[in-house]
Amino acid sequence: MTTKTLKSAVVIQPGEFEAHNHWYPKALNATIHPMINFFLNLEQERIITRYCHMHPMVNAEKLREILNHKARYFQWAGADLLNVTTAGGKRQMVVIENNSCPSGQKSMPLMDDNQEQGSYRLMVERTFKPYLKNLRHKIKGGLAVVYDKNPMEVSGYARVIADVMQEPVYYVPFFKDDTDPPVRFQDGVMYVRNEAEQFVPIRAAFRYLTQKPWNRLPLHSKTRILNPVVACLAGGRNKMVAAKAYDIFNAELQPNGLKINTPETIWDVSKNEVPLWVKKMGGHAVVKVPYSNAGQGVYTIVTEDELDRFMELDFDYNLFIVQSLIGNYNWSSTTSTGKLYHVGTVPNQKNHSFVADIRMMVSATPNGIRPLCTYARRAEKPLIDNIKDSTNSWQMLGTNLSIKNPDGSWDSDTNRLVLMDRRDFNRLGIGLDDLIEAYIQTVLSMVAIDKMAQTLFNKQGKFRMRLFKSLNNDPGLIDEIKID
Template sequence: MFPAKRAGSLTPGGSISKSELSSMAGSIASKLDQYLEGSNGANGLHRQDRGSSDSTLTSDSLSSSNVANDIYLEPKPKKSTPDGHQVTNEHFEPEKHFYPRVLNAQIHPMVGYFFSLGNERIIARYMHLNPQTNEDVLRKCLNYFPKHFQWAGKYLVFALLVDIVQCSLLVIGSDLFNVTTASGHRQMIIVETNSCPSGQKSMPLLSESDEHGGYRLVLESAFKDMIDNADKALGGLAVVYDKNVMEASGYAASLAEVMKEKIWLVEYYEYDQDPPVKWIDRVMYIRDEKKEWHSVRACFRYVTQKPWNRFPLYTKTIVMNQTVACLAGGRNKMMAAKAYEFFNAELAESGLHVRVPETINNVTKNEIPLWLDGMGGHAVVKVPYSNAGQGVYTITNKQELQEFMDTPQHYDKMMVAGNKDGFRPICIYARRARKPLIRHLEDDPAITSWEMLGTNLSVKSPSGEWSTEAARLLLMDRKDFNQLGLGVDDMIDAYIQTVLSVIAIDKMCQRLMVATGEGEELRFDMELFKALNPDSVLWQEVLQ
């Protein structure tokens, strides 16, 4: 659960000790114990002690016998992908990297005004409507320099809920819903924060003179800062992806323009039997059409599906974003929930906090009906490590619950971009659900809750191929934006919520990456990770 404030000695901008982290990590487990004992004591039902026993396992003990028998280990389809090829600045053609509707769209004046504000004017306007906020803390947040989570910090995406149709508004980085409480209070809430966010192909140009749009802005700030520190002797530059070739190729061509050199573009899938990417001594190598291997000094990672299966935690090749950003919350929603809770504790007296739905973590599949009953029969169940609308289940009736329970699951646990100059918004788009919201669920039993609430545009076929339902995309142009019912202050609220969520995950990255000694390289704190994320299946994947 996510309290807006937490009592104690923590101050805005303060730190949390490792002992406090362990204590806070156990709070959710304690609440689960209390619920199960209170509601099911007569039946002798108790929660298994997963956290304490699992967290003591070593990598040697993480064998298949440690994994619950009912966990579904999905088959590994054979994939064969083409070898890498080089891209130049001449390869950037707008029609290949933007949706057709975007090419001739005109940015809405209100959206253009929002992007022109700058952080100081945003602070002044936010403080006018939120006088209880500590202005110094807000300014410190907007000027924050992410150490591990550069992409998604500086570039923002929001997801919005409007009155008639469920929509998600994206400032690259986070999905948000614009929601209204039963008492009429309207606000933005964070649904998730992504470490490989899409959105450039959906954003009308802010300036007609720059055909690269947000692609160039992302690369010129965060990634170029990192490339400047790379060892040129290690080789070239690359964009590696496993979906969304439209944007991945756009980044590659734009990077060629920014860096004035050829860029490797290569697909890298999870179950590829002969992948065109390999790692030798923590350096990435890419295979070309002649079957020759080339080393890479820096890689722009657009690998979204379980990237920890293919990218080492420690690399000499500079990678943006690093794998730890995914494990700490960018792809791991379980850790993101903990990150938000810890950061909210630091912000307790500042008038700021990451707003998220009430969330229960570390819930096994068999416990979900109990929690659903306690929530009045309505809940969203999320597989913590998936994205692009995969692994999300909206449950509002017994039939939807049964369909979820009958679905095999790979994991055991569920859960009910910036640079040295700080943050700035780069891109916004919105998405609508397939069906409009109905006033009462019983009015039309034929409509499922997912049809009214699911806003993902990416659709994954049984064969593993991705497609996009672009018809439900809402642009920030003169035509679509008016349907959202948003004002400048709503976008500012979404921007600040995105910034706070990214900082929270970046701070979690810093807690997980620790120095073993003065001047030594950072190492991943597996002991802390196990304590915060007690899921043996995930540990197995990370340690492989």
């Protein structure tokens, strides 16, 4: 489907921020839960001390080094984590994925009622503004925010950037199928079309491109972009390379008592091999198109019917990843390390527990990688003890709120949004140590992806396509990547 969108950028001036435009109504008037506020204000040393007290095998110096990692490419991340347990009662936070354009601000209650721009402003002041220092290419140009989704949140960033930087910001859509996009690159410099139909140069851009960003953002860009597209290819939008990045980093972490917790993951799986791996995992597995997001391209398989339906589908890509499925104890995947199953929400008045995941957003700051905001999402249907042949497992396991409309636009099912406020937070059944664990797992996965991104460039700053192909040799993806 090709789309013809806004012809030009909207110019946003300082002083245009209006809070009601950038939060969900239910979040706008919510009161943050005291524990969340306490967690978000915890100093790094207290977090390290507490974590090492609870995990005595962890090397505090290594943890400190990781929390102070100077991210080169992956500056801003949001991990999706599941609160799981074993049959023996060992609870842990498991990373499902880490996103290079994470949503979350519009779902986050204010930490301070007097700071009406909330963590939008924290993100811009602590991460975006410092990222623009020492620009190597002295481009005489403006600032832009480019997006293909989530205008409520992205326009909030645009307005806060205008306020913090005290200059106009070009707010511009950039869709993957646009036949005449208002953004172009020339000699590595981003240009956006203004209202006078002229293309103007951009020295730095904040981007919220979620759908195949590598097909229109070049890997070699003189315009500084947060996050650069290599953060997507190295794992922030590429579950295949992310799985390998986690594996490589875990080898470095292992002597220090740290580990990125992930489901058991089989990568480079062709479609024909999927049934074999599903069978090996006890008939329960999750199959993922590695380059999709927003809940698209994820297939939970717990019955033969669901496997058959998956096998009937056609895909743009050749390779998949297969992961162990975390469900209820009676129907989770069997793996080499045993079964993991969902802790779930605290039972409601009907005695139903729901799967919920936690989004933890973090960003690189001059004082280390810090948490920015967090929220949770629950599945549509409650967890059941036993599976029937007619069971739709996605309704019990899928938590993503994004709904893709037939015309390609997006909606959100906010009924399943769980705010970190006084009312909703208690339903999650998590405590301070769980939040710290979620934060540390998010940082570990972010650093793993950033290190992978660094590996993908040589000393001259050129993308190492041969290395990338060895990690992810999927012709469907390789053909989409825009180098220059």
